[in-house]
Amino acid sequence: MNSSQPGLGAVHASSRSAILDLIRAAGTISRVELTRVSGLTGATVSTVVRKLIDDGLVLEVGRAESTGGKPRMLLELDPFARYAVGVHLDHAGITYVIANLGGAIVARWRRPGAGADDPREVVARIAAEIRATVARIGVDPARILGLGVVSPGPLAVRTGMTLTPPVMQAWTEFPLAGALEHAVGLPVLLDNDATAAAIGEYWSGGVPTGSAFAALYMGTGIGAGIIVDGTVYRGSSSNAGEVGHICVEVDGPECWCGSRGCVEALAGPAAVVAQAREQGVELAGRSVSEDFAQLARAAARGDEVPMALLRRSARYLAVAAQTLANVLDVAHVVLTGPSFALAGSLYLPVIEERLSRSFFARASHAVRVAISSNAPEAAAVGAAALVLQAELAPRVGGMRMALDVTETVTASA
Numbered sequence: 001m002n003s004s005q006p007g008l009g010a011v012h013a014s015s016r017s018a019i020l021d022l023i024r025a026a027g028t029i030s031r032v033e034l035t036r037v038s039g040l041t042g043a044t045v046s047t048v049v050r051k052l053i054d055d056g057l058v059l060e061v062g063r064a065e066s067t068g069g070k071p072r073m074l075l076e077l078d079p080f081a082r083y084a085v086g087v088h089l090d091h092a093g094i095t096y097v098i099a100n101l102g103g104a105i106v107a108r109w110r111r112p113g114a115g116a117d118d119p120r121e122v123v124a125r126i127a128a129e130i131r132a133t134v135a136r137i138g139v140d141p142a143r144i145l146g147l148g149v150v151s152p153g154p155l156a157v158r159t160g161m162t163l164t165p166p167v168m169q170a171w172t173e174f175p176l177a178g179a180l181e182h183a184v185g186l187p188v189l190l191d192n193d194a195t196a197a198a199i200g201e202y203w204s205g206g207v208p209t210g211s212a213f214a215a216l217y218m219g220t221g222i223g224a225g226i227i228v229d230g231t232v233y234r235g236s237s238s239n240a241g242e243v244g245h246i247c248v249e250v251d252g253p254e255c256w257c258g259s260r261g262c263v264e265a266l267a268g269p270a271a272v273v274a275q276a277r278e279q280g281v282e283l284a285g286r287s288v289s290e291d292f293a294q295l296a297r298a299a300a301r302g303d304e305v306p307m308a309l310l311r312r313s314a315r316y317l318a319v320a321a322q323t324l325a326n327v328l329d330v331a332h333v334v335l336t337g338p339s340f341a342l343a344g345s346l347y348l349p350v351i352e353e354r355l356s357r358s359f360f361a362r363a364s365h366a367v368r369v370a371i372s373s374n375a376p377e378a379a380a381v382g383a384a385a386l387v388l389q390a391e392l393a394p395r396v397g398g399m400r401m402a403l404d405v406t407e408t409v410t411a412s413a
Contacts (some may be wrong), residue, residue, distance in 0.1 A: 003337050003359065008315065013305070014173045015040055015044055015048050015270075016040075016048050016051070016052070017391070018038055018040070018117060019040070019048050019049065019052070020039060020057065020058075020077070020391070021032055022034055022037060022038060022103065023058060023076065023077050023380075024101075024103075025077055026289075026371055027076065028061060028074040028075065028076045028145055029074065029075055030056075030064060030072035030073060030074055030075065031045055031046060031049055031072070031073070032072055032077075033072075034049070034173075039089050039333045048161055049075060049127050050392060051181040052382070054082075056078060056369070057077065057081045057082070057101070058073070058075050058076070058078065058082045058359045059076050059077075059078050060073050060074070060075060061074050061075070061371050062074055063068070063077045063085060064366070068326050069378060071187050073240060077101060078102055079100045079102030079103075079248075080101070080102060080103065080147070080284060080390065081143065081144075082100070082101040082103050082144070082145050082147060082388075083099065083100050083143055083144045083145065083186075083382040084098070084099050084144065084146060084147075084385075084386075084387035084388050085097070085098050085130055085134075085144060085146070085147045085148070085186070085379060085383075085384060085387070086098075086099065086148045086149075086150075086196075086380040086381060086382065086383030086385070086386075086387070087126060087130075087147065087148075087150070087286050088113045088150050088151070088152070088193055088196075088234060088377070088379035088380040088383060089113075089114055089115075089126075089149060089151040089176075089320055090114065090151060090193070090219055090220060090379075091109050091113045091114050091150065091168050091220065091286055092113045092219065092288065092289040092377045093111065093112060093113040093150055093289070093338075094110065094111045094112070094113055094114065094122075094125075094126065094129075095109075095110045095377045095379065095380040096108065096109050096110070096129060096130070096133070096135070096380060096381045096387050097381055097384050097386070098109075098133065098134070098379060099381070099384040100266055102359070103203050103204060103385065103388065105276060105381065105384075106137060106139070107133055107199065108377055108380070109133065110130075110377075111129060111155075113287075114168060114171065116168075116169075117176045118170065118180070119170055119171055119176070119179070120125050123179045123183050123263075124177075124179055124183060126180065126183070126184070127180070127183035127212065127306055130184055131184075138224075140363070141166075143391070144389070145186075145387050146187035146188065146189060146384070146387040146390070147180060147184055147186045147187070147188045147189070147248040147387065148189045148191070148196070148382075148383030148384050148385070148386040148387045149176065149177065149188055149189070149190050149191075149195040149383060150190070150192060150193040150195075150205070150344050150379050150382065150383045150386075151171075151192075151193055151216065152168075152190050152192070152193055152219075152220075152221050154236055155166075159257050159345075160402075162174065167330070169397075170377065176190060177189075177190040177283050178410045179342055181287055182356055188388075189386045189387055191245075191382075191383070191386055192223065192225070192238065192239060192241070193217065193219065193223065193230060193337075193382075194215065194223030194241055194258030194337075194377035194379070195225040195226075195234065195240075195241060195378075195382070196237070196239075196378075196379050196381075196382030196383050196385070196386060197215045197217045197225050197336045197337060197372075197378040197379045197381075197382045198213070198214070198215035198224075198225025198226060198232070198334075198382065198388065199225065199227070199232060199382040199385045199386060200374060200378050200379070200381035200382030200383075200384075200385045201213075201215050201225075201334050201336065201372055201374070202227050202230070202383070203381075203385040203388070203389070204356055204373075204381070206329075206376065207227070207334070208333055209216040210330045211229075211332060212227075212228045212328055212330045212331055212332075212367065213226075213227055213228075213330055213331060213332040213334065214226050214227075214228070214241070214311075214325075214328065214330045214331070214332070214333050214336045215319065215333075215336050215339075215372070215378070216228075216317070216321055216324065216333055216334070216336070216351075217336055217340075217351050217378070217379070218268070218269070218287055218317070218335075218337045218338075218339040218340050219269075219289075219337045219338045219339055219379070220268070220289060220338075221264055221268055221269075222243060222244030222246055222263055222268050222317070222320065222354060223241055223243065223262045224241035224242075224243045224246050224320070225241055225382075226240060226324075226328060226330075228328070233328075234343070234376070236298050241324075243263060243323060243324060244262060244263050244264035244268060244320070245257050245259060245262045245263070245264060246262065246263050246319075246320060246323055247259060247260065247262060248261055248262070248263055248266065248316060249261030249266060250321055251380075252265065252266055253265045253266065253271075258311055261322070263316050263317065263319065263320050266313075266316050267307075267312065267313035267314075267315075267316035267317055268373070269292040269339050270288045271313070272295060272309050272313050273288050273291040273292055273295065274282075274309065275309050276291070276295055276305065276306065276309055278307065279309075280305075281294075281295070281298075281306065282303055282324075283295070288306065289338060291338075292339055292342065292343075293306075293342050294376045295309065295343075296310065296343035296346070297340040297342075297386050299343065299346055299347075300343075301348070307346075310343055310346050310347070311346070311350065313347075313348060314350035314351065317347055318347075318351045318352075318353075318354035318355070319350060319353045319354070321333050321354070321355060321367075321369070321387035322355060322358055322359060325355060325359050325360075325361075325367050326359065329361055330367060330370065331365060331367065332368045332369075332370070333351070333355070333367055333368070333369045333370075334369075334371070335347060335348060335351070335369065335370070335372065335375070336371075336372035336374070336375045336378040337375060337379070338375070339375050340371060340372070340375050341371075341375035341376040344371040344375065345371070347372075348369060348371060351369050352369045355367045355369065383394065
């Protein structure tokens with residue numbers, strides 16, 4: 001008897017999470033409709049919903065129009081019942097967001113990056129920033145579920161960053177999650193920034209359910225997050241999607257990852273900035289991100305050298321996008337991250353053209369390419385979404401519904 005209890009607990013947790021996720025996706029939905037779309041029994045749905053109401057996570061918000069019988073009571077997520085904090089840690093800057101249970105951003109801000117600073121000092125700074133902002137906006141700390149922290153990969157759960165760009169060497173093997181949990185006093189989830197950006201895009205409703213999609217991320221580095229049928233594809237160590245380290249020139253320049261000819265080494269922001277200097281372009285030189293922003297503005301004005309450099313970079317990024325599309329057969333590619341926020345309009349047509357011409361399955365379907373509406377802080381938004389999904393997303397494979405619940409509810413009203 002005792003041996004069966006963990007299994008029962010897991011089923012209950014999955015039922016609770018599945019119902020929460022369906023209510024969030026639908027906006028408003030009745031118990032009868034929850035029973036139909038979830039596949040759970042009516043008794044299970046009623047029990048779980050009652051507990052969610054008691055916990056303050058779900059509200060009864062009135063009755064639907066009668067279709068002949070007793071009008072059904074409608075349920076809705078209380079977005080202000082819980083909150084999550086998201087932090088994107090990068091040497092170029094630290095981006096923060098606080099999101100409510102419905103996924104709406106209630107605060108966002110940015111501070112100087114980690115750079116070569118002592119990780120312990122940065123952790124203390126992050127903790128102070130979060131405490132000050134939570135107090136300023138009036139959020140009850142008891143309602144904060146946790147802290148999502150994302151940074152460039154590759155990552156390991158216990159030791160954080162296991163391999164870092166030269167400017168972040170101090171963070172190699174630093175126990176990031178544990179240090180932040182101790183400093184902030186909240187549970188911490190750690191993930192790759194590109195994967196988080198994809199989760200944030202999916203969570204915000206920018207991608208249809210039931211589709212395969214990739215978020216092509218460019219900050220100071222290049223990566224990708226992959227979601228298939230609402231489920232994140234992580235790989236064996238949560239480091240899938242490192243398209244910045246696809247080799248496109250066997251004898252190309254050395255990359256910080258240890259390989260040669262990587263997309264990032266040839267076409268990432270640092271490479272573009274270095275190429276600009278080699279061609280005599282005068283740059284402020286404060287940081288790669290600021291210099292790349294300067295080049296993007298110059299290219300938008302039509303300056304010849306910056307335009308040529310960004311178009312060259314875009315051609316390599318288009319190869320990365322094509323590789324993702326060919327291997328994963330994705331229907332959507334979203335361009336996101338701070339660098340695409342600056343120069344996405346220059347990259348978008350080049351990537352679209354290559355996919356329309358060279359995507360292997362183009363006769364079956366096109367690949368839609370778009371720039372994220374949250375590109376500057378996409379990774380931080382995704383970091384908060386990680387925490388929210390830990391509360392809302394199903395914990396057992398197969399429980400997530402690919403069905404568009406909103407359409408189901410509308411049709412049955």
